[in-house]
Amino acid sequence: MMGPGSAPMLVLSANTKREQGKKVQIGNIQAAKTVADVIRTCLGPKAMFKMLMDPMGGIVMTNDGNAILREIQVQHPAAKSMIEISRTQDEEVGDGTTSVIVLAGETLACAEQFLYQQMHPTVIISAYRQALEEASKLLKEKCCIPVDINNRDEMIKIIKSCIGTKFISKWSDLACNIALDAVSTVKLEENGHKEIDIKRYARIEKIPGGSMEESQVLRGVMINKDVVHPRMKRRIENPKILLLDCNLEYKKGESQTSLEFTKETDFSRVLELEEEYIKNICEDIIKFKPDLLITEKGISDLAQHFLVKANITAIRRVRKSDNNRIARACGATVVNRTDEIKQEDIGIGCGLFEIRKIGDEYYAYIEECKSPKACTIVLRGASKDVLNEVERNFQDAMNVARNVMIEPYLVPGGGAGEMEIAKLLEEKAKSVQGIHQWPFRALARAFEVIPRTLIQNCGANVIRTLTALRAKHAQDGNVSWGVDGHTGEIIDMKQLGIWEPLSVKLQTYKTAIETAILLLRIDDIVSGAKKASSLNEKSDTNGQSNKKEEEAAPKEE
Structure with missing residues (x-):
């Protein structure tokens, strides 16, 4: 048991698993290769789909690397960190989730032979780091072209x-x-x-x-809501929209409030107070004459009555995110209290409000906005x-x-960028001094995994096509030659018009190679997870006392 101020300790007990040294590094590389192999067939236009079943019985069919890895359950810590990089890639740039896994797996696979040759991991790491810097620099200088974003x-x-x-x-x-x-x-x-x-x-x-x-x-914006009262208008042109973040209901007292009635009139007085309160907040709204009222909270029946009389359409319990989107689309401001409403808070940038029925559901459309800064697809x-x-x-x-x-910069797709980087790094490797040259050269070859996988996935002859592509890049001026993912032939990407954003490529290389470096750095895995069987034996012998201890002790994550 730890005291409140004590530091957490890692205790190595008899049932703690521990792996060390080269065995761990080889194990990590194997795990990374396994994850990469799962994803490999999901690269390119002829990508295969994966069908995943989650524990709840739902199914997911996709060829998106990140979506697949999110659903896969793995135990190995190295495989977990591989899955993490796909998520990082998705959050940073939103694309290249499959390439990053394939490249990281290949980068680690290249390191395996050097570990068997007794090369120290730090030597491999420093060569990889050097190669990553060179690759990023060469990609910016030699491979990318500017693009006109207004075209x-x-x-x-x-x-x-x-x-x-x-x-x-x-x-x-x-x-x-x-x-x-x-x-x-x-x-x-x-x-x-x-x-x-x-x-x-x-x-x-x-x-x-x-x-x-x-x-x-x-x-504009569409939300899955209907108006709160059947007599409210379902179509308004150029509506004035008021957005609220408060209840249009009587504020109930907190839980400790108790009312004592001594005579009959007290009860009706309480009801009158409720009515007055709701009437006041509705009057705060009505005096600004909005046509459409949208609130994130509830609207009571009485408030609906006052709003219908004032010819105001209302929608209630809208998500906060939707409310913010409506605010951006029609130029309104979300108001938190009815007595703080100002004229400039009301949105007038919307051309049409309409409730439409699609299937069995009602949808509220707020569209034809003048200059929307939010939209719904x-x-x-x-x-x-x-x-x-x-x-x-x-x-x-x-x-x-x-x-x-x-x-606004682009790199040729279809494995052309990777092939060019592989060629340029190979040339650069000649000027690298000492033992670092070998991992540097190996990483240059690792970049070829992207065109190779593209060729494999469309069923063409891998060795012949890759050799032809290598020969093409060996001549100057053929930077944009890559693999046509549909046929497996080599073709100029400028003709096909296949380009990728520079930021995605840079992020892919950085994330993949830095993860490989991180996993090579690990030389010790200590798992302090207790074996389930030994726990079961314990609970059989001293059932009740064990239960009490478990209830008293805080649960471990």
């Missing part, structure tokens, strides 16, 4: 190359336009600083039914599983558009 056709091409490997590629024109419109809508520029917050202000609403072609991006599709996959694809597409808008 819509160019932007569509870039997003198309991201969507090409996804399930949604069949509707790529529609999808690219929707993604680009959504990102352009939420873009904010202040004092030369760009802010594009897709997570918060571009919401995807999935409505099963209808066809994929009916999907659209609204110039309405997705239609055959079934829930299809819609979930399409949503994941859209997130990737929007992230690509966002990355290019923030950092």
Whole structure:
């Protein structure tokens, strides 16, 4: 038992598992390779899907590296950290989650032979670090081209190359336009600083039914709500919108409040007070003459009565995030108390409010906004599983558009960038002194795993195609030659129009190689997890006392 001020201690007991030295490093490399092998077939336009079943019985069908790894349960600590890098990649740039795992696995696999040759891990690490710096520098200097973000056709091409490997590629024109419109809508520029917050202000609403072609991006917001009273208007043009974050109900006393009535009139007086209070807060609202009232909390029946009389339409219990989105779309401010409402808090930037029924559900559309800084993407599709996959694809597409808008540089896709980096690092390795040269050269070869996997996934001859591609890059001026993921032939990516944002590539290399370095640094794994069998024996022998101890002791995470 630890005292309140004592430091946590790692106690090595008889049933603590411990692995040391080279055995751990080889084990970590094997674990990383296993994770990479699971994901390997999910790279490129001919990517295979994985079907995952979660413990609740739900199924997920996807070829998105991050979505797959999120669902996989692993025990090995090195495999866990591999899964973590896919999530990091997704949060940072939103794309390249599959490439980062494949590259990290290959980087570690290259280190294995050096460990068997008794090379110290720190030597490998310093060579890898040097190679990573060189790769980042060479990518910026030799491989990337600037892009005009105001040229819509160019932007569509870039997003198309991201969507090409996804399930949604069949509707790529529609999808690219929707993604680009959504990102352009939420873009904010202040004092030369760009802010594009897709997570918060571009919401995807999935409505099963209808066809994929009916999907659209609204110039405004849509929420899955109906009006609170049947006599309220269901269509208002150019509404004045008031957003609230407070109850339009009588404030109940706290739990310790108790009322004592001594005569009959007291009870009716309490009811009168309630009515007066609600009437007052409704009058605070009515004097500003809004057409539409949206609140995050409840609206009582009496308040509804006053609002209907004043010809105000109301929607209640809207999510906080939705309310913020509506505020951004129509230029309103969310008000926390009714007595603090000012005229400028009311949003007048919206062209149309309408309740529409789709299937059995009612949806409130607040659209045709003048200059919306938030939007909703309405997705239609055959079934829930299809819609979930399409949503994941859209997130990737929007992230690509966002990355290019923030950092407008592109690198050729289809493994061309990696192949060029491999060639340039190979040349650079000749000038590296001493033993560091070998891991440096090995990492140069590791970059070839991306084009190799692309060739494998579309069933072409790997050795022949890769050799031809290597020969092509050996000649100067062929930077943009890569693998056509559909046919497995080598082709100029400029012709195909397949480009990737520079920020995604840089992040992929950094995350993959730094994780490999981190895992090579580990030379000792101590797991203090008790074996389940020994615990069961204990509980059999001293059942009751053990239970009491467990209840008294704090649970370990």
